[in-house]
Amino acid sequence: MDEVSNELQSLATAMGFEANSFKSMAHRPAILRGFMALAGSILGPDSNLDKGLRQMIAYISSAASGCRYCQAHTSHGAEVAGVDVKKLESLWLFETSDLFDDRERAALSLALAAGQVPNMATDDHFSTLSNYFSDEEITEIVAVISLFGFLNRWNDTLATQLEKGPLTFAETHLKESGWEVGNHS
Secondary structure, three states: HHHHHHHHHHHHHOOOOOOOHHHOOOOOOHHHHHHHHHHHHHHHHOOOOOHHHHHHHHHHHHHOOOOHHHHHHHHHHHHHHOOOOHHHHHOOOOOOOOOOOHHHHHHHHHHHHHHHOOOOOHHHHHHHHHOOOOOOHHHHHHHHHHHHHHHHHHHHHHHOOOOOHHHHHHHHOOOHHHHHHHHHH
């Protein structure tokens, strides 16, 4: 891990804590660096999508796949990005809650469908998205879902232990919707 200590420190600074998932990737420095490059191109400062929306998309797709580690991280990340906690506590009600607008509903609906196995995304999802998002933004939405598909498999397979910040957030704000730490304790 000494070989990637600068990368791990950079990630910890950006996230506000040391993420255990990145520490496990560090056993193969090329994997960590490759992941960082991909994640940076999707989630970095050049993104067109609002950071809070990206985190909500990542949360819904992670929840659809069952990854509690990523649910805790992305909901915590959405709150850090400025998404109201009441909205985060109502994410599973996005289709009917007044807290969400039609633009968000379209993105979250695709995230829910595409996060499932088998993938349930349809042409109708993309038709609806095109009413609210450019082709470039739709590409970013799919990229966020796909990036977290990798993280969902990585963290569930390794039963990555949740860090204190995301764990505390999830236990405080997601339990009402059925979240539990599972194998990530």
